[in-house]
Amino acid sequence: MAEHPFVTLNFSHFDEADMIDRAASFYIEMKSRRTVRDFSDKPVPKQIIEHCLLTAGTSVSGANMQPWQFVVVGDAEIKRQIRVAAEQEEVSFYADKAPEEWLQALAPLGTDANKPFLEKAPWLIAVFQQRFGTLPDGTKVKHYYAPESVGIATGVLITALHHAGLACLTHTPSPMGFMNRILHRPKTERPFLLLVVGYPQEGAEVPDINKKSLDQIATFI
Numbered sequence: 538m539a540e541h542p543f544v545t546l547n548f549s550h551f552d553e554a555d556m557i558d559r560a561a562s563f564y565i566e567m568k569s570r571r572t573v574r575d576f577s578d579k580p581v582p583k584q585i586i587e588h589c590l591l592t593a594g595t596s597v598s599g600a601n602m603q604p605w606q607f608v609v610v611g612d613a614e615i616k617r618q619i620r621v622a623a624e625q626e627e628v629s630f631y632a633d634k635a636p637e638e639w640l641q642a643l644a645p646l647g648t649d650a651n652k653p654f655l656e657k658a659p660w661l662i663a664v665f666q667q668r669f670g671t672l673p674d675g676t677k678v679k680h681y682y683a684p685e686s687v688g689i690a691t692g693v694l695i696t697a698l699h700h701a702g703l704a705c706l707t708h709t710p711s712p713m714g715f716m717n718r719i720l721h722r723p724k725t726e727r728p729f730l731l732l733v734v735g736y737p738q739e740g741a742e743v744p745d746i747n748k749k750s751l752d753q754i755a756t757f758i
């Protein structure tokens with residue numbers, strides 16, 4: 538057996554007409570995703586979250602190092618601690634740290650330092666980026682393209698959650714060092730973001746904002 542074995546690729550081919558339909562209907566499905574800030578406290582089965590995390594784990598990563606760690610919080614007391622710590626950072630962000638230009642950019646979203654969803658939503662998923670990995674023999678290995686890899690995996694996770702029928706919010710309190718402390722993660726893991734996951738509150742409202750057109754986001758040459 539070769540030292541680094543290869544296996545035959547398992548790839549699904551479709552008719553071109555089917556591919557066009559699949560691409561267009563997936564666009565329609567994803568176009569309905571909105572960032573939600575008003576969550577219901579309705580429980581979400583853990584099994585759904587587990588499958589969405591497995592999907593995130595299929596993501597591409599530098600040298601297949603898979604430099605991510607997802608800490609899923611359903612415990613009310615830990616959620617409370619996260620809310621307290623996040624709101625503390627947010628108060629100083631909105632009152633002192635954020636430049637006027639940033640506050641103006643956020644104005645259409647209607648955000649402020651108050652983050653009740655961190656306690657109300659059934660699940661918080663804290664995403665960590667691992668700077669280093671450890672081989673089975675204990676050797677430390679560098680993770681290549683870790684921020685890119687974790688960003689891609691988080692995008693896949695958000696897509697999987699939406700596909701499963703859940704809403705989420707990408708929350709990025711800054712700085713996020715408290716996540717290591719509260720969730721007992723080592724210093725070698727850098728908090729990447731906090732995903733708030735659940736169902737929207739009945740009658741939830743979202744800002745009336747649009748996505749850029751294809752012409753604005755892509756150029757064919």
Ligand code: IYR
Nearest residue numbers: 627643648649708709710711
């Ligand atoms: N982290 C803050 C501010 C914030 C920043 C960006 I960029 C957003 O898109 C939304 C909010 C907060 O969560 O309120």
